[in-house]
Amino acid sequence: MAHPASLTRGISPPPKRKASTTGVADLTRVGDGADTQGAEGENEIKNDKVMLLDANPMLAAIEAGQVQIRDHLEYFAKHFESVLRPPRSPRLSIDDFRLLYKRNQQPHGRHFVVHQHDHPISGVHYDLRLQFSETSAISFALPYGLPGNPNSVRPNRMAIETRVHNLWNNLIESASHATGSLLIWDTGEYEVLDRPPHRNNRATDDEASDVEVNPTGATQSQSERLCAAFQSRHIHLRLNGKRLPLGYTIAMRLPSQDATKRPRTSRIKRQRMEPVIAVKRAKEKAAAADTDSDSGTRSATIDRTEAALADAALASEPEDERQDAEIRTSNAYPGATNTIGSIHQRHWLVTIDRKLSGFRKSRRSGPDKERWVGSWEPFNVEGGHRERSVVTGRLAEEVMADEGIKGFVGRANWRAILE
Incomplete structure (x- = not known):
């Protein structure tokens, strides 16, 4: 395993x-x-x-x-049963928590989770993880959480691609000195909706792409639609969770200047990755030599020797450093597979899809003129001191206390977007 x-x-x-x-x-x-x-x-x-x-x-x-x-599911479910708090906000029962995860333990599962993460270095942020295969979930870090006000003066939020996670990571709610607290802000199943046609049929670099989502979706599962929309750099995503309002839909867009962005790596990290890259290149040379009948035995022997030397260099690296290099190369944690093509640290823009969320512009005069109105009340994400787990009802500090973490000092100066 x-x-x-x-x-x-x-x-x-x-x-x-x-x-x-x-x-x-x-x-x-x-x-x-x-x-x-x-x-x-x-x-x-x-x-x-x-x-x-x-x-x-x-x-x-x-x-x-x-x-x-x-069994990660049973481990976390039993642990959550022992730390439940009195209900003060929307809650997903432990039985429903189990059923939700079991229902999506299959190749076309569509499980999602929004984690609130109070990290000692990066501070409070929110992680959106979307299942795209039986084992793996694409992950985005949202510094201020999901947008909840269609009339906000700051409609766009940043979402940063992080490593592809194992699906069982969606179950985690815990704390440690090294990682801070992690609680489940919301969880459920997602839908990928058709991309609305652009006004006046204009097509710019940011609105058009080589891959488009199947307009009918007749032969595609939701996870397949997610992969296609991700490749098209435009995702219209409805999150059917316990906390989020009914019909809540976001639009995610990857600007063209970030589409081919590659993460920067420090000199030390590049040095650690050199053995992994050397192994890959040497093996590619050896494979090419084997298939080229005119290359001769000597060329193939040299390429195999290079591959063997690179393997030896990689074997001499400490295990943690080798694994770190492999994670950076694949952008996926061990056990997960990056078949969706996620690239570390690309910056997406996230906003509420007002129309697909059921909002319309008010035509009345007065303070509501030209404002978006709909069937659910706007909300704000208020951070670690106010937000509770949708499964256990705990605050971040209560997760810390339950895990026996004392003296944790988080990063200060996080401010919620309230307008």
Whole structure:
């Protein structure tokens, strides 16, 4: 089984810190009378890879990929049952939480989650994750959360592509000193709607693309429509969650100047990636030499030698650094696959699709003149001190307390968009 992805990597959250023997032991709490003092347990801890299939590991260890468990859904569902708070806002029952995830554990699943993440470095932000295959979800970081006011003076929000996550990451609600708190702000299923025709049939570089969504959608699942819309750089997305209003729809657009953007990497990161790139290029040369009958044995031998040397160089790198390089190359965590073509750190624009959300312009005189009115009340995302989990009803500080995290200092100066 592939090693589970770690949320302690990339932009949200930052690169994984190497765990000491003590650190792994501290992160792993074994329940049900299991004994970790035997020789086998000691060997697992020494190798910094702990596999506890039937015990009760702490959430932080699961997030960090230090523990493998058989059933992520049941683990998190049972944990949430033990930390429920009295209902003060819309809540998804634990049974419905289970059914939602089980229903989408298939190639054409369309599960989504919006996480509120209070990170010690990047601060409070919101992560939108959209399932596009049986195992993987594309991820966007939204610094100010989803837009909720069709009449806002700041209608556009930024959404930054991050790593492709494993689908089970959609279930996480936990906290640690390294990653801060993570709670489920909303979750449900999405629909990809047809792209409305542009006014006057004008087509600019930002409105036209080589790939268009099937206008009928007759033969496409929602996840297939998501992939096609993602490639077209325009996504009209209805999020059917527990917290978001009925019919809530957003429009996501990737401006042309960001369409081919590649993330910048530091000199140190580039050096770490060199063995991975060398392996890839040398193997491509060797494959080309094998298929070219005129190249001769010597050329193929040289290419295979280059590949072997590159493999040896890669093997000499520490495991964490090799894995980091592979994650940066694929833009996907271990266990996830980036078949959708996500590119790290591209900046999308997100706004409410007013018409598809059921809004229309008021024709009345007075203060409502020319304002958008609809069937649901506008909302604002108010940040870590006000927003509660849609599953457990917890605030971020309560998630911290439940996980035994004390003395956490988050990044200050986050301000909600209230107008």
